[in-house]
Amino acid sequence: MPCLARWLVLLTLLSHSAAQENVGIGLDLSVGVEGVLPSLARPANASRIFHGIVFDAGSTGTRIHVYTFIQKDPELPLLEKETFQSVKPGLSAYADTPETAGETVRQLLRVAKKAVPHVEWERTPVVLRATAGLRLLPPKKAQALLDEVEVAFEESPFFVPDNSVHIMNGTDEGILAWVTVNFLTGQLQAKTKKTVGTLDLGGASTQITFLPKFKKTIESAPPDHIARFDLLSTTYELYTHSYLGNGIKAARLTALGALGAEGLERKVFESSCLSRKFREDWSFGGLTYKISGIPDGSTGFTECYKEMLKVVKGVIHQPPELQDSNTFYAFSYYFDIAVEAGLIDERRGGMVKVQDYSIRAKEVCNKLSMYLATKPFLCMDITYITCLLKDGFGFKDETILKLTQKVNNVETSWALGAIFDYFQNIKIH
Template structure:
């Protein structure tokens, strides 16, 4: 599967100097987030610092998050992320399936944070976009669109720049690739040779993603065709292995396992593992190469590791896959003492263990880098999406 054209824009982010658009250009409807035919011929370099902003909403299954980025570019240097403001509300938009107006109000609450953070002089040139993920993908289309319409009207009433397609449901493949871009940009791996890149594992409430850059031809040959996405970025050509498994997020899987157990909680690790295997066995593609690669894991991988005391809440850490299993056994066998108000910890750790070992095929001793932030920036797809958004609508004075 060829990677969508709209991601080629990331190559221009690094290789082109500042793009100057007139104010009329910026407000023109043709410059939508999905339209790449916007790059003007008027290119110029500047010798002064340029600070600009972008607002990216992540409407996930368990909550809605706002990422407010400030970017800085000095002369012809590469644009850099200067800072990020991150806030979130719960529950997610999908919880308001029968009350879309109230769902939009939760977004308004976060939009007010952007107004307080971004100088009013930059409001009119700061784009705002909301991308919904698996939570809305699982809703009936009509109900999902009703929610998105309410949010779009909210954005249009705001003082921020509202591009076409400012509110949409994001394809799961995009989600994994954008997260891969974020991690490798923040860790500095996009500027060098491709073999130095790192893979990503993202575990949400309704879906899970795996993305990495294969180095073995056997991976490219054996992977399902729609798991390989090709694109060019930063003067390099990439063929990524990436897939989003809808229905394999932590909370959806939890419901599936609870159904199998007739909602009997707690259970022993072995009995829980047996039921979890019924949910994931032979349902995920396995590639031998991942056992030798470096992976960053975040979202619920991180959160549940913190809850279990495996990693520090602020610093994260490097752990082995079997650390999840050892902690799962401990928690399940000492349920009343170990959970401390988290009744699903036994089940969640068991599911993560099975997902990594039996689902993806990682070895017990495979190391994972669990991290919530890199250089004080949240590890999610949002930064990759913000790069795309900013370049599409870039305006410099």
Template sequence: MKRPKLAVVLLLLGVLLAYLMFMKRHYGASEPDAYRAPPPPQRGPAKLAVAPGRNSQFGIMFDAGSTGTRIHVFEFQMERNAPKLAHETFRAIEPGLSAYADHPEEVAGLTELLKVAESSIPPSSWTLTPVVLKATAGLRLLDGAKAKHLLDTVRALFTDSPFLSRDDSVSVMDGTDEGKTSSLSPGDLHSPDASTVGMLDLGGGSTQITFSPQDEKTIQTSPIDHIRSFRMFNSTHTVYTHSYLGLGLMSARLSVLGGIEAPPLEGSTELVSPCLAPESSGSWEHADVVYRVTGQKAGEPVYEACRTKVEKVLYRKVVPVSEAADVDFYAFSYYYDRAVDLGLIGEETGGTVRVVDYMEAAKRVCSSRPVSPLQSPFLCLDLVYISVLLHELGFPPNKQFKLARTINQVETSWALGATFHYIEFLKSH
């Protein structure tokens, strides 16, 4: 597939998926959001409009993930039938929003990202530009009261900004929504076909798979909550999508290390794992807890012992999809990062990786000493987990994925489709 057409396909798929999230949130199809505070007074005009003399509409989306917060500032060229993405400004900061659970006042650091938006949008459009924050797995794993306090703080920050902030501007996405608004890229929304590309995303707290099934068997045999059908642009679209909460790479690390299924005794934070080099030791912080992690005594080869442990952690937690083996997939986030760590792809250019590449790399890393002090002691665990997860999802060893951070200079993220549909909602209300 030629690159421009692929970009078109990716964008439409993402926007179509975001539409279902939009319908679910605004027409009562989802459960009440346990973390949402009572709505503050609504600001800005009842209906969204384009600034006088301009043919552009801007939108600001904060993606508050488990390991960092990212801002996407989109500029859409407004056309008769559908908008067209003209430009994106992207920035990211660490750590994730959930790291401030006990110190919510520190989220004022988001003002740095708001300044990025101010410098990217003409002042005449500020009051017409919606600002939205959607938190993902990191906040879904937090205590409800702490998550609510964090979101209240962000909501107050947005209310004081020059942008359009409403009662629904700050919220926690559920896992289904995150999967449905899977990664996408720029293109022309007039394209009628979005059936040929799938999306895989491996975050810190959750992992998602999304594609448009072409085999009726997939639709008939998949769990009912994995299949979604909806109408958009005068056509009916069906997608397979699911988000596995707790199976993101950082959450999986904790499970594999034994911090969930066999937590340390009260007062202890020591974890022993076969996925670490024998008799090695170190520290690891996760969800505000610092663990002391050590490898087991020399015995069974590390790769085999670690794979057995990972398989137990994933046992019956993932639904395989046979059709996925025949779909072209893009893979993002930690799939990309670990491939970069191994030198399988360029950090800036991306590339292609097969399931067996992760598997062979895992065998090599697990059986050798770190090549440098900078190599993560968890690289063996991470690679074993990725290779087993892909196998459990139904991908054969030779299945190849396209890895990219950006497509046509736009960050790969669910944020584009979600922003587009939020703007469309504001226009109609």
């Protein structure tokens, strides 16, 4: 990732400038609802304001981030505020009707037109990065969606740079999350190599990234699980991998035997993780599946665990040192399912042990009827997370995870890094 070093230098200068001017960097992303931060204190001698627009095309939704920066010459920019909005489903749901994906993007571009002053439109860059939802699609269908996005961008009044629209590499996604969290927690600025690991669980893929403590971790890892790069005069050798198809929504389909199955309009996929009374048409990635509980079959945690174990066993590589006390931040669906299960507070987040997921999974799965109306997939999802952490990655029950959506009021997302990276490659006038 050749741009990582330049990006972090920019972040460091942003943080340093904020401290000098007593100006903070703060984001408040509320999924599905437009949220504009109150403007932070603006330096009196700020030379000008500029903007950047990033679309995050995920598997379950498309999100727009409109960033407003202050350029204080000769220092690098300060982040003043962010406007955010999300729409569902993700672009991959329109694999057979790509023109609808273009309309989704046009809808969100209207948010950008309201957030960015008219006089700034033509010099405000707009970029879209797609993640695992599009990586799962056949290449021709994915490209058709990207083509529609490009048309929408070209019709907009904003500046469309070269390579404005593309599918993000899964490894880049994991590394950017690791760099973001370790920068925001102050680990990268320290002289020691004490860092935190990151666990990201999306709808279609999951990523794990950490800095190994032991040489044997690197030596025993598959070659594509190790990434090396220079950052702040330090060479980092990370263990990182993205597992496509092991996101929480894709895991449901794999456990059901529905992923890649034919005859979807006729076949009903059954699971012991669901209430015997459950029957529903469920859509993901542009396809609709008929899903139900097993009317006369066994249900409960033990049976559900057997189903979910098939999704991770022999698929997920186990780094040996995860048996030790590495510190990990976990976000996305790790956070969302913990909130849904009542393990943490949605506003504050919190610390949980791996065994907390397991204990709660047993409670939920053994009382499926209680959750039939409101949270029918909770047993399946929390059991999958338990399997992924314990039997997949090999974490101990006692391992503590920090569940969070934000670090120091900044979203744990690659989107901000993407626009910083872009601005590092152009000269702002």
